[in-house]
Amino acid sequence: MKKLYSLVLVLGLSLVLAACGGNDASNPDTLVIGFVPSQDSGSIADTVEPLAEKLGEELGKEVDPRVMQNYSALVEAMGSNQVHIGFIPAFGYVLANQEYDVEVILKSIRYGSGTYKAQYLVRSDSGIESLEDLEGKVWAYGDQLSTSGYLFPANQLMEEFGYESAPELESEFFSNTVQTGGHDNSALEVYNGEADVATTFDDVRTELEEEYPDIMDKLTVLTHTDEIPNDTISVTSELDDELVQEIKDIFLSFNDDEEMIQIMDEVYNWDAIDEATDEEYQVVKDTYQKFRDNITIDDL
Numbered sequence: 001m002k003k004l005y006s007l008v009l010v011l012g013l014s015l016v017l018a019a020c021g022g023n024d025a026s027n028p029d030t031l032v033i034g035f036v037p038s039q040d041s042g043s044i045a046d047t048v049e050p051l052a053e054k055l056g057e058e059l060g061k062e063v064d065p066r067v068m069q070n071y072s073a074l075v076e077a078m079g080s081n082q083v084h085i086g087f088i089p090a091f092g093y094v095l096a097n098q099e100y101d102v103e104v105i106l107k108s109i110r111y112g113s114g115t116y117k118a119q120y121l122v123r124s125d126s127g128i129e130s131l132e133d134l135e136g137k138v139w140a141y142g143d144q145l146s147t148s149g150y151l152f153p154a155n156q157l158m159e160e161f162g163y164e165s166a167p168e169l170e171s172e173f174f175s176n177t178v179q180t181g182g183h184d185n186s187a188l189e190v191y192n193g194e195a196d197v198a199t200t201f202d203d204v205r206t207e208l209e210e211e212y213p214d215i216m217d218k219l220t221v222l223t224h225t226d227e228i229p230n231d232t233i234s235v236t237s238e239l240d241d242e243l244v245q246e247i248k249d250i251f252l253s254f255n256d257d258e259e260m261i262q263i264m265d266e267v268y269n270w271d272a273i274d275e276a277t278d279e280e281y282q283v284v285k286d287t288y289q290k291f292r293d294n295i296t297i298d299d300l
Contacts (some may be wrong), residue, residue, distance in 0.1 A: 025081050025238035030062040031055075031247075034074045034083035035267070036092075036143075037067060037182050044267055051254075051263045058250045059243075070181065071145035078102050078236050085247065086234050087268065090284045091147035093232045097278065098285075105248045106233040107276035110269055114230050114280075118148035119202040120222040121190055128196065128222060131160055137196035139170070140178045140189035147284060149183055152225040153199040155287050166291055184208055191219055207269075229280050231268060248275070 033052055037044055045067045056063035066083065068074040071092040077083040079100035088096060096102035107114055122128040128137070134157075142149035154166050163169040170177045178195050180186045184207055186198035191212065202224060205215050212218075233251060235244050254260035255272050264270035 025236075026240040027243055028061075028084065030064055031059065031085060032064045032066060032077075032083045033085040033087075034077055035065065035067050035087050036071050036074050036089075047263055047266050051260060054254075054257075054260060055247075055250055058253075059246060070143050072143075075099070075102075075145070078234070081236055081238055084236050084239060087231065088234050089145070089147045089231045090229045090281055091151045091288065092145045093234050094281055094284045094288050095145065096234060097281075101237040102234045103237055103244075104232045104234045104276045104278055104281065105244060106251055106273050107280070108230040108232075108264075108268065108270040109272035109274050110230060111271065114274060114276075115227040116148070116230060117202050117224040117227060118152050118199055119204075119224050120153065121187055121198040121200060121205070121219045122196060122222050123190055123193070124218055124220045126196060131157065131223065134197050135161075135173055136175050138176045138178065138194075139174045140180050140186040140195035140198040142180050142182050142186050142200070144179070146183075147228050148201045148225070149186065149199050151284070151287060151291065152228055155290060156225050158290065187215070187219060188212075191215060197222070201269075229284060231270075232276060232281075233273070 033055070035044055035048055045065070048065045048067075052063040052065035066077075068077060068083075071089065074083060074086050074088060075092055075096045078086050078096055079102075086096070086102070088102075093102065093104055097104070110116055120131070120134075128134065141153070144150050154169055157163070157173065158166065158169050161169075161173060163173065178186075178189055180189055183200040183204045186195070186200050187204050187208060189195035190198045203221070205219055208215050235247065239247075251273050252275070254264070261270070261272065264273070
C-alpha cells in the first residue's frame with residue numbers, strides 16, 4: 001500500500017512539473033514585451049497594442065505589452081524575467097547585458113542609419129552660444145539610463161570640462177538638474193523656461209511641433225554629441241534559442257508591413273528594423289565605464 005501511495009505521489013508530482021514546464025522561462029505561454037516612455041506613456045500603451053497582437057498571432061502565443069515607468073524599471077523587470085522582450089536604448093541594454101546577460105537581437109533604423117546623435121536644446125533668446133555657456137545653468141534630462149538624454153552628453157561635458165564623475169558635473173558645473181522622465185518633457189522644460197538646456201535625441205522638436213507650432217523657432221540646437229548606436233530590441237537570456245530566432249524573424253518581417261512600421265514610427269521614430277550584435281555597442285560599454293561607480297540600477 002505504501003509503495004502504491006509513493007507511486008501515485010511521484011506520478012502526481014511529475015504531472016504538476018510537466019504542467020509547470022509549459023510556461024517555463026525558456027518558452028513561456030505568455031510573452032511580456034516592455035516599452036519605456038519617450039513620450040506620454042498612455043499614448044504609447046494604446047499605440048503598441050496592435051504590434052503586440054500581431055506578434056502574438058505570428059508566434060501563436062499571448063503577448064502582453066507593458067509600458068514601464070522608466071529604463072531602470074524595464075532593465076530590472078528583464079533581470080527578474082518578468083519582461084521577456086525589451087525595447088531598450090543603448091545604455092540600458094549595456095546595463096542589462098552586464099547585470100543580467102540580456103541579449104540584443106535587433107536595432108532600430110532611423111533616417112537610413114543605425115546610429116544617431118544627441119542634441120543640446122536651448123531657448124533661442126537665451127544667449128547661450130557654446131557648451132561653456134551652460135556653466136551655472138539648469139540641465140533637464142529624461143532619465144539617467146537614457147543614452148542620448150544623459151550618458152553621452154554627460155560624458156562629453158565631463159571630458160570637455162575635466163570632471164571625473166557625473167555627480168560632480170551635476171553639482172559643480174550646473175546650478176541644478178531636472179529629471180523629467182522623457183525627451184519631450186525635457187524639451188518642454190526649456191520651452192517653458194523651467195530649465196536652460198535639455199539633452200534629447202535628434203530631433204525631438206519634430207514630435208512636439210503640432211502641439212507647439214513655434215517650438216522650432218523658440219528652441220535652438222546648440223550642438224550634438226558623437227554618434228550613438230540606435231535603440232535595441234533585446235531578450236532575456238533564458239528564452240529558448242529557437243523562440244528567439246522566431247521573434248527576430250517576425251520583427252524583421254515587419255519591415256514589409258506598413259501598419260507595423262507606422263506603429264514603430266509613432267512610438268520611437270523607427271523607420272525600419274535591422275539585425276544587431278553586442279559588438280556594435282562597445283562604444284557605449286566603454287563610455288559606461290566612467291559612470292559605473294556613480295550610476296547603478298538600484299540608485300534610480
